[in-house]
Amino acid sequence: MEHFEESILKLIVDTSTNLPPDVRRAVEQAQIREEIGSRAALALDTIVENVLLAEEEQGPICQDTGMPTFEVHTPVGANQIVMERQIKSAVAEATRLGKLRTNSVDSLTGKNTGDNLGPGTPVIHFRQWENDEIDVRLILKGGGCENKNIQYSLPTDLPGLGKAGRDLDGIRKCIMHAVYQAQGQGCSAGFIGVSIGGDRTTGYQHAKEQLFRHLDDQNPVPELAKLESYIMEHANELGVGTMGFGGRVSLLGCKIAAQNRLPASFFVSVAYNCWAFRRQGVRIDPRTGEILNWIYKQGTSDLKRKESAVFSDKVKVLRAPISEEAIRALHVGDVVLIRGEMHTGRDALHKYLMDHDAPVSLDGGVLYHCGPVMLKDDQGKWHVKAAGPTTSAREEPYQAEIIQKFGLRAVIGKGGMGAKTLAGLKASGAVYLNAIGGAAQYYAKSVEAVNGVDFLDEFGIPEAMWHLQVNGFPAIVTMDSHGNSLHADVDKQSFKKLEAFADPVY
Ligand SMILES: O=C(O)C[C@H](O)C(=O)O
Numbered sequence: 252m253e254h255f256e257e258s259i260l261k262l263i264v265d266t267s268t269n270l271p272p273d274v275r276r277a278v279e280q281a282q283i284r285e286e287i288g289s290r291a292a293l294a295l296d297t298i299v300e301n302v303l304l305a306e307e308e309q310g311p312i313c314q315d316t317g318m319p320t321f322e323v324h325t326p327v328g329a330n331q332i333v334m335e336r337q338i339k340s341a342v343a344e345a346t347r348l349g350k351l352r353t354n355s356v357d358s359l360t361g362k363n364t365g366d367n368l369g370p371g372t373p374v375i376h377f378r379q380w381e382n383d384e385i386d387v388r389l390i391l392k393g394g395g396c397e398n399k400n401i402q403y404s405l406p407t408d409l410p411g412l413g414k415a416g417r418d419l420d421g422i423r424k425c426i427m428h429a430v431y432q433a434q435g436q437g438c439s440a441g442f443i444g445v446s447i448g449g450d451r452t453t454g455y456q457h458a459k460e461q462l463f464r465h466l467d468d469q470n471p472v473p474e475l476a477k478l479e480s481y482i483m484e485h486a487n488e489l490g491v492g493t494m495g496f497g498g499r500v501s502l503l504g505c506k507i508a509a510q511n512r513l514p515a516s517f518f519v520s521v522a523y524n525c526w527a528f529r530r531q532g533v534r535i536d537p538r539t540g541e542i543l544n545w546i547y548k549q550g551t552s553d554l555k556r557k558e559s560a561v562f563s564d565k566v567k568v569l570r571a572p573i574s575e576e577a578i579r580a581l582h583v584g585d586v587v588l589i590r591g592e593m594h595t596g597r598d599a600l601h602k603y604l605m606d607h608d609a610p611v612s613l614d615g616g617v618l619y620h621c622g623p624v625m626l627k628d629d630q631g632k633w634h635v636k637a638a639g640p641t642t643s644a645r646e647e648p649y650q651a652e653i654i655q656k657f658g659l660r661a662v663i664g665k666g667g668m669g670a671k672t673l674a675g676l677k678a679s680g681a682v683y684l685n686a687i688g689g690a691a692q693y694y695a696k697s698v699e700a701v702n703g704v705d706f707l708d709e710f711g712i713p714e715a716m717w718h719l720q721v722n723g724f725p726a727i728v729t730m731d732s733h734g735n736s737l738h739a740d741v742d743k744q745s746f747k748k749l750e751a752f753a754d755p756v757y
Pocket residue numbers: 314315393394395396436437621622639640641642688
């Protein structure tokens with residue numbers, strides 16, 4: 252087993268940086284379906300560009316490399332204790348190399364362990380099988396889409412859909428609702444794994460396991476095969492679209508399975524995975540630890556780069572610090588390019604800023620909801636390795652007050668924010684800009700220099716306040732200072748479409 256750790260490291264690097272061909276094909280199909288020039292098409296062009304950049308640079312496709320989850324099958328008698336130790340060591344090494352973000356945070360102190368190791372992380376499940384080879388599968392599912400997982404307990408009443416009973420029709424309604432409720436926050440268009448039955452714990456576990464199925468496999472249970480096709484067809488009528496921008500494609504894959512349940516329980520558990528669907532697997536020789544073959548084909552396909560609308564002359568350039576006048580001139584749908592300094596800030600920083608001063612002036616400033624992957628070189632200089640946006644909705648309780656308190660003019664994130672922030676943007680003269688979730692290589696390229704960092708020791712790399720010099724960071728105005736929100740509009744329209752699926756189908 253001399254090569255086992257090295258094989259696991261290869262698996263991690265490939266999973267994080269190289270989107271498998273079946274996932275690429277699904278993204279490509281969406282790109283073909285969306286109307287040229289639409290916001291969804293622009294978002295998909297950025298996603299494709301990002302997938303290709305990640306492969307070329309061997310950089311993380313998305314900065315959130317998720318909760319590394321390993322499903323391992325071993326021959327009878329293989330030493331699982333040694334394997335677990337080596338998997339952990341490979342995880343730490345991948346983190347040191349910047350292929351995984353430091354994602355393991357102490358839930359009580361907020362301290363980041365810095366190497367992705369700690370109680371509960373990474374997740375490793377072992378099972379024995381009567382087979383001569385070791386099978387290791389890995390999924391890197393990020394926090395934003397994990398937050399959009401949902402579990403229904405039937406019978407229930409679903410918003411827009413009415414009663415959902417303990418039958419196939421009730422299950423159908425739950426799944427339609429699951430896609431609707433994710434909106435753009437889980438970086439749609441997504442992939443869902445669905446489990447019918449089990450208990451609360453095994454339901455979610457089983458739902459996640461469905462994400463390991465090949466996208467083009469055929470469900471062996473005829474009713475579930477039919478339900479999968481129904482969902483694929485109709486969830487795309489909801490109009491959520493890529494990043495919740497509206498559009499023809501809201502779902503890229505759906506895999507459903509059933510397990511037995513208790514008489515009193517009837518769960519439908521949905522694991523929602525963003526478009527950055529990073530899962531891979533290897534078969535390993537138990538004598539040498541070497542990789543025998545890859546379970547899903549490895550990257551490389553004919554995804555085509557498209558000239559993006561970002562380069563058109565309609566784009567407005569914003570130089571930070573930004574004036575109120577420049578902000579008031581912006582409207583939902585405008586594409587902007589930011590030049591100058593922006594500051595990253597997410598959950599820990601927002602909470603901190605509520606009752607402390609900021610370490611730098613934020614007057615006219617741009618706050619980026621982002622937890623990047625950063626590496627320090629031998630000279631002590633920091634480099635951005637991946638830097639896409641995080642889900643902004645988490646900052647809803649704080650954002651309006653922070654904009655007002657510090658004079659911020661722009662907040663960048665993804666998935667949109669709520670009514671309180673919208674009112675705050677209007678009152679203070681600020682905008683919400685949407686960056687394309689998961690496009691971490693694409694945005695990292697627009698960073699010219701790291702000007703400094705605050706709270707690194709206290710908050711850890713993803714939560715620290717990084718001061719980034721950018722030259723042409725593209726984003727779309729999705730909430731303006733005149734009370735308009737694309738997110739509220741798409742939510743309303745897609746809810747109306749959801750209501751059309753209330754009548755029984757089964
Ligand atoms: O943590 C992040 O950087 C992103 C997260 O996965 C999210 O989607 O909000």
